[in-house]
Amino acid sequence: MNFDFTEEQTLLNNMVTSFVRDNYDWETRCSIVKTEEGWKQENWSQFAELGLLGVPFSEDHGGLGGSPTDLMIVMEQFGKGLVVEPYLPSVILAGGLITNLGSKEQTDQIVPKIISGDQRYVFAYAEHQSRFDLFDVKTSAAKDGDCYVINGLKSVVFGAGAATHIIIAARTSGDQRSKKGITLFMTEIGSEGITLQNYPTIDEYRASEVIIENLKVSKDSILGKVDEAYDIIEEEVDKSTIAACSEALGILEVLKDATTDYCKNRKQFGQPISKNQVIQFRLVDMMMEYEQAKSILYMAVTSDLSNPDERRKTVSALKSRMGKAIKFVGENAIQLHGGMGMTEEYMISHYFKRATMIGVLFGNVDYHMKRFIELTQSNIKKFEN
Amino acid sequence: MDTAFSEEDLKFQGEVRDFIKNNYPQSLRDSINAKRKNGKDLSREDFTDWHKILGKHNGWSAPSWPKKFGGAEFTPTQKYIFEQECAKAECQYVMPFGVNMVGPVIYTFGNDEQKEKYLPGIVSGETFWCQGYSEPGSGSDLASLKTTAVKEGDHYIVNGQKTWTTAANHADWIFCLVRTDPNAPKPQQGISFLLIDMKTPGVTVRPIYLMDGSNEVNETWFDNVKVPVENLIGEENMGWTYAKFLLAHERSGIAGVARSKKAIERIKQIASSEMSYGEPLIQDPAFQRKIADTELELSALEYTELRTLAKDSSGKGPGPESSLLKIKGTDIQQSLTELAMEAVGYYSNPHLGSTLSNEFVGPDYAANVAGTYFNFRKASIYGGSNEIQRGIISKMVLGL
Numbered sequence: 001m002n003f004d005f006t007e008e009q010t011l012l013n014n015m016v017t018s019f020v021r022d023n024y025d026w027e028t029r030c031s032i033v034k035t036e037e038g039w040k041q042e043n044w045s046q047f048a049e050l051g052l053l054g055v056p057f058s059e060d061h062g063g064l065g066g067s068p069t070d071l072m073i074v075m076e077q078f079g080k081g082l083v084v085e086p087y088l089p090s091v092i093l094a095g096g097l098i099t100n101l102g103s104k105e106q107t108d109q110i111v112p113k114i115i116s117g118d119q120r121y122v123f124a125y126a127e128h129q130s131r132f133d134l135f136d137v138k139t140s141a142a143k144d145g146d147c148y149v150i151n152g153l154k155s156v157v158f159g160a161g162a163a164t165h166i167i168i169a170a171r172t173s174g175d176q177r178s179k180k181g182i183t184l185f186m187t188e189i190g191s192e193g194i195t196l197q198n199y200p201t202i203d204e205y206r207a208s209e210v211i212i213e214n215l216k217v218s219k220d221s222i223l224g225k226v227d228e229a230y231d232i233i234e235e236e237v238d239k240s241t242i243a244a245c246s247e248a249l250g251i252l253e254v255l256k257d258a259t260t261d262y263c264k265n266r267k268q269f270g271q272p273i274s275k276n277q278v279i280q281f282r283l284v285d286m287m288m289e290y291e292q293a294k295s296i297l298y299m300a301v302t303s304d305l306s307n308p309d310e311r312r313k314t315v316s317a318l319k320s321r322m323g324k325a326i327k328f329v330g331e332n333a334i335q336l337h338g339g340m341g342m343t344e345e346y347m348i349s350h351y352f353k354r355a356t357m358i359g360v361l362f363g364n365v366d367y368h369m370k371r372f373i374e375l376t377q378s379n380i381k382k383f384e385n
Numbered sequence: 386m387d388t389a390f391s392e393e394d395l396k397f398q399g400e401v402r403d404f405i406k407n408n409y410p411q412s413l414r415d416s417i418n419a420k421r422k423n424g425k426d427l428s429r430e431d432f433t434d435w436h437k438i439l440g441k442h443n444g445w446s447a448p449s450w451p452k453k454f455g456g457a458e459f460t461p462t463q464k465y466i467f468e469q470e471c472a473k474a475e476c477q478y479v480m481p482f483g484v485n486m487v488g489p490v491i492y493t494f495g496n497d498e499q500k501e502k503y504l505p506g507i508v509s510g511e512t513f514w515c516q517g518y519s520e521p522g523s524g525s526d527l528a529s530l531k532t533t534a535v536k537e538g539d540h541y542i543v544n545g546q547k548t549w550t551t552a553a554n555h556a557d558w559i560f561c562l563v564r565t566d567p568n569a570p571k572p573q574q575g576i577s578f579l580l581i582d583m584k585t586p587g588v589t590v591r592p593i594y595l596m597d598g599s600n601e602v603n604e605t606w607f608d609n610v611k612v613p614v615e616n617l618i619g620e621e622n623m624g625w626t627y628a629k630f631l632l633a634h635e636r637s638g639i640a641g642v643a644r645s646k647k648a649i650e651r652i653k654q655i656a657s658s659e660m661s662y663g664e665p666l667i668q669d670p671a672f673q674r675k676i677a678d679t680e681l682e683l684s685a686l687e688y689t690e691l692r693t694l695a696k697d698s699s700g701k702g703p704g705p706e707s708s709l710l711k712i713k714g715t716d717i718q719q720s721l722t723e724l725a726m727e728a729v730g731y732y733s734n735p736h737l738g739s740t741l742s743n744e745f746v747g748p749d750y751a752a753n754v755a756g757t758y759f760n761f762r763k764a765s766i767y768g769g770s771n772e773i774q775r776g777i778i779s780k781m782v783l784g785l
Contacts, residue, residue: 126731128748131659156731156734177663199741199744200741201736202736202759207734269526331762335762335765338766342595344595344596345593352759353596353755353759360730360733366672369671
């Protein structure tokens, strides 16, 4: 039993930590989110140089062949710096789908370009009515000779404005909520038939509504098998959920530490407010929430993710528990900072907002709690009296 | 024990309902809805239009004030009915700084000239007030405030900085706590209550942006501001007494029961419109339970407030129990903003009103729900944080 990082992982951790420290101080980060694009191409090039864009990809394609723990290391440090470049939606989520479903020809062609930073893919899955159900897909793809014609509206696609390509989940058969009948199509963002409505999100990231009108794509653009994408979508979203929770953990650490420091320094009634027992106990509770969140994340990254039920169970346990920690640590970080915590000027509010929105991403506490219950509370034997 | 409305009360309820129906301007409703949808701050007119209409109607803008000062002098039951009806019709609330705060201080502790000068503008809504209490180093520990007022002839010279000044960017006047005796044996004893015209040279307002991007609060700076001595309320160095009186008034309205009832209705509507697991979200047992939990808490709080009001009308004053209304009321408000955010799922993400985009996306009811959740974290901080309120109850009610 050992929870230490390997030597390579320590190097990776140090590298990402120095990147955030040297290139992502608070002023720099604030200036990036105020630009039209909301991310910085130079940072992306630097990710490429540092090899970060290759972390999850196989060594055959020039990647690092990284494990979930490696991705956790990257995302946790990104969380600490509130790095806004779309690493999670493009490298981890879309990259994961391409690796998992792509033909040899497709991966040989695409993966090196992702690793070099020349191409960024994003995955359009959510629709308004689908909420967090990945199989609830209305967007349709109708066969037309050797091509498909796609129509639909995808909601809140993170990082689409920064992407070169998009992967669209569309229904090729079955009912709106059927797990069978979903197919993935890849195309360039600029293709005729795709319109993006870009907007900033409340936590200063970027997302887009993707309007798809008579988008014509050839059958070569299909990723994986027709009608059979669902299981892999679920798997890759689960893996991305672990990455999102890793980012959240980094954020919670900042919130917890900054709040503890603030309470030690903020004086009211002639003494630091940390001298009040109510404040001490609250800080202790925040620390315990953080440790519990960290533990369940470590449980997830070390579990057997190749076993689908094991993966579903551990990911839902993680996301649900992390959501609870985000609420407690986040809300109390603001509360203990008082009015200062409410302001845009002070960095703590930005960490709180990002953590809260990660709470929604890929399913909130209730959604994952329900999924966890379904996997852990069915077919239980009763006592035989 | 009797909680039923009398025939007279029911008649009054009808009267209020009709008045709102016939007099609340559609243009104001449209203006506020458009701003909420686009994440824009309300204008001075948005805050005062309804106030002005109420001010012309038997002093309805000042429900608790005595008639001799131009108020409505509602009974506690009438006040309750009035608030319920205004919330049900989603009327813009009347800003509390004039009517609920400085007004009662002026008619209780002010002299006749002051009453004559200030009260009419508060009732009519012509004069916009803000509150100068908190300072950067003096939040929960308000008595440690450092803004000074030094008497020079017939003026005070005021220097210092106030913060979290809500609506200072719209205000004509500010009521301030200032230090007039730096050598008083206790910090509470050297404080005075001063009214300052915001147009006086040396007053500077700087916006503070909150995490949802809104500009509700400000920094207000005083640099050698000359304030006539006749702007002092009551006696010099007695300001703390008036401030405590005022804080009790601030707390009595803070439960926000009627508004929260309306918010629950709205959340139920959102949850009926949103799909979850292929069915309306309102059929999801986990979500149902959370709505019901909040609704039960609110029902209890409504009766806690009524009990407090009944006690108040019998002349005993709202007392430290009103801290309970503040804590529970703001807990509920915060839960409700969280439920609304949760209900809309991914559409809580778009940041409307950002300078980077004017496009509106998502369903109308999802507009700015996350911003509202973030904004309402203030509720457990302002008006004496909920930790401070618990301290008041433990000391004043339980005698700990």
